[in-house]
Amino acid sequence: AQRVTQPEKLLSVFKGAPVELKCNYSYSGSPELFWYVQYSRQRLQLLLRHISRESIKGFTADLNKGETSFHLKKPFAQEEDSAMYYCALRGGNTGKLIFGQGTTLQVKP
Amino acid sequence: EPEVTQTPSHQVTQMGQEVILRCVPISNHLYFYWYRQILGQKVEFLVSFYNNEISEKSEIFDDQFSVERPDGSNFTLKIRSTKLEDSAMYFCASTRLAGGSGEQYFGPGTRLTVT
Numbered sequence: 658a659q660r661v662t663q664p665e666k667l668l669s670v671f672k673g674a675p676v677e678l679k680c681n682y683s684y685s686g687s688p689e690l691f692w693y694v695q696y697s698r699q700r701l702q703l704l705l706r707h708i709s710r711e712s713i714k715g716f717t718a719d720l721n722k723g724e725t726s727f728h729l730k731k732p733f734a735q736e737e738d739s740a741m742y743y744c745a746l747r748g749g750n751t752g753k754l755i756f757g758q759g760t761t762l763q764v765k766p
Numbered sequence: 767e768p769e770v771t772q773t774p775s776h777q778v779t780q781m782g783q784e785v786i787l788r789c790v791p792i793s794n795h796l797y798f799y800w801y802r803q804i805l806g807q808k809v810e811f812l813v814s815f816y817n818n819e820i821s822e823k824s825e826i827f828d829d830q831f832s833v834e835r836p837d838g839s840n841f842t843l844k845i846r847s848t849k850l851e852d853s854a855m856y857f858c859a860s861t862r863l864a865g866g867s868g869e870q871y872f873g874p875g876t877r878l879t880v881t
Contacts, residue, residue, distance in 0.1 A: 693872075699874075700770075700857075700872050700873060700874045700875070701809075701857065701872040702872070703869050703870070706869070743808075743809065749822065750864060751797070751814040751816070751821040751822040751864055752797055752799070752814060752861060752863075752864030752868060752870070753799065753811045753814050753822055754799075754801070754809075754811060754859075754870060755811065756801075756808050756809040756810070757808060758807075758808045759808065759809075
């Protein structure tokens, strides 16, 4: 079965603290994984994808096939990082996305 | 920068009524999707559409649902006879590529409330 699990509904940290948003997946093939972000009153937008191995707004995520994880990390959280973060898996050749439950990141001043 | 647009932003309807949710994908995109998110739950895939036909649908997408690309720009989701449990946020998305580096661009969503 194709599934994405984000175990934390809410993660609250202070500004400057490290952040790790957890994501685990279940997929029989070769997974394509993404992090999407939704800021308050804005649309879902792509933050980063594992295939690019990029760092966006200081966030990175490494695909660990052994642990079937794709955790999102940032060494020093900023208040503007407060948002809803969704981990997603692209399943099949139609490109559909399978989303996790989402984690609300709250960065306190 | 081009964006996916959706109308209306909020639709209130009575149970049993038909609704049509509209989306205008980005103009050079080829793959189109509808997702929904019931309040407090995850974003769920409903249907994908390519080359004027459904390429995949989820088990949520039953006979009450249909999609159409009536002209070169609009992409619609119709619910024939709405139920209370259809109340959700509905997102349209489009992409140029279904795989590889293809990024899905999402619309702002339509909040459907069925009373």
